[in-house]
């Protein structure tokens with residue numbers, strides 16, 4: 130010490146560091162350090178956001194991509210750049226010259242903010258704004274009982290407007306496709322590697338051998354879940370395990386994985402298209418609506434007519450054309466091109482080239498909005514209370530909070546109805562929605578979704594406005610009812626007829642399953658200590674129009690569902706994949722349109738039976754599978770080679 134003390138300045142420094150810090154300095158450092166940490170992360174998040182928005186702006190203007198308006202012949206043409214089409218186009222452009230024709234433009238910048246999505250469905254610039262035919266004996270909250278069916282119209286398709294829930298489906302969904310088509314390539318054992326290769330997984334089950342990392346699609350944990358822990362606890366009380374529904378789906382409750390990165394939506398535009406802006410093999414024609422596929426005399430698909438900025442154009446494909454316009458527009462394009470039921474085509478003076486059941490087999494997950502379940506604590510999202518400047522800062526700084534939430538959906542549950550004897554293949558889907566009732570929520574929903582104004586829904590919500598609450602979106606996971614898509618005209622710009630035919634199955638199983646699902650949701654809130662702790666109870670008011678039914682009776686729930694049914698936005702099945710010789714098949718198990726050459730369909734329309742899940746993930750898998758099948762058939766570009774299918 131004595132030698133140290135001889136060093137000039139040592140003693141004063143020792144004195145300084147051994148003196149207790151004055152209280153104000155401690156307070157100052159305790160507040161400034163986190164301040165600077167937050168400031169740093171805010172800055173980097175701002176930079177990310179800035180980069181994302183400026184790249185979106187460049188992209189909207191088309192500055193950052195190849196322009197080659199002179200080229201009109203390509204190895205492959207992909208029509209429709211949605212969930213599946215983006216994957217097909219990106220994968221094929223790894224080795225071929227590809228033209229992607231997409232009706233919309235780039236995603237709307239606000240779609241990146243998850244909570245905004247609910248305000249953007251049905252927005253004309255990014256949505257097709259479809260409505261169904263009048264629903265049979267149901268749908269009284271919809272104008273003339275016509276339910277609105279939003280569908281994304283932009284690069285990324287419906288993955289730009291969906292709720293980002295990431296769910297693959299049940300292994301049996303895919304095994305069933307394999308059994309039905311006789312093609313093992315669709316079994317879960319064979320499609321799981323495709324799901325894994327799609328994923329850049331950072332979700333709740335990170336590290337599991339069932340997930341992949343480094344793939345194009347970013348998946349993260351949902352960042353906002355004010356009452357998910359109660360939901361999971363309640364599930365356990367009712368005997369439902371907490372499990373990863375994307376490994377081996379089975380009965381159980383799960384926290385939510387979402388297609389997001391840092392709290393921003395991660396669509397197939399971001400995963401598959403954006404990284405290919407500098408890929409000279411991929412040409413994208415936005416704002417281009419395909420109206421007809423052309424064939425040569427041997428029924429080989431050779432080109433596409435499309436309207437780009439209202440100018441009629443034609444592009445030819447040396448090898449194949451892949452239609453990925455989704456479950457409404459893929460059948461429509463086939464019908465307009467002369468492939469479909471002869472009787473229907475005759476009625477529109479369209480020459481039938483191949484008589485197939487295009488447009489039939491339409492399936493959807495019809496949904497009942499169980500609730501509201503009123504809660505005695507602040508564990509739901511109430512916009513007037515929770516959407517504060519602090520919440521906005523939290524989102525900008527950390528990508529967390531209510532703005533990162535898909536409408537308050539924060540967990541899922543899968544259960545089986547009494548009819549279902551395979552508990553490992555549930556048939557009821559539940560989404561736990563931590564959503565309180567804001568003052569004008571009913572009216573806003575009516576406007577955004579295109580419902581009747583001042584319908585039963587807004588009255589129903591008004592009874593309990595400004596309350597914390599939860600809802601459960603309950604859907605029939607494996608419906609038996611089948612609807613159809615038909616042409617309404619031979620004018621390609623006229624919307625098609627959509628009839629989902631909900632609850633039309635013989636024996637009424639779909640309605641019964643939905644009622645059982647809603648009854649189970651009531652049990653979750655009223656019969657578990659987890660929710661009793663929160664004072665949970667079903668709102669006591671009758672849904673308008675159902676006052677004559679005893680509350681919670683079976684007949685009440687039937688009335689409730691018939692008054693206020695919704696779509697889970699999962700149309701599928703309208704270009705059914707099946708065995709080559711089966712009269713219902715539109716495409717074979719390699720997705721080739723039967724009776725043609727060089728033409729495939731790859732999107733949610735090919736599902737022979739709808740998956741027991743939200744459909745974005747399985748649809749992207751279909752796109753990836755299609756790219757594999759095409760690459761397999763065209764190892765080298767050899768234009769002489771045609772893949773021929775005969776009926």
Ligand SMILES: Cc1cc2nc3c(=O)[nH]c(=O)nc-3n(C[C@H](O)[C@H](O)[C@H](O)COP(=O)(O)OP(=O)(O)OC[C@H]3O[C@@H](n4cnc5c(N)ncnc54)[C@H](O)[C@@H]3O)c2cc1C
Pocket residue numbers: 208209210211212213214230231232233250279280281282283284285286287288290291292293294295296417418419420453454455456458459462697698699700732733734742743744745746748
């Ligand atoms: C509001 C909403 C919420 C949803 N929530 C979820 C969810 O949380 N999780 C989930 O997994 N799934 C969800 N889904 C469903 C899922 O997003 C869709 O099932 C999936 O995106 C369908 O993919 P697709 O490739 O079949 O069709 P789309 O993604 O709809 O793509 C079709 C593309 O083709 C284009 N197109 C159509 N016709 C033509 C034409 N003639 N010429 C050129 N281009 C054309 C369209 O503009 C569109 O971009 C939701 C869907 C919606 C609408």
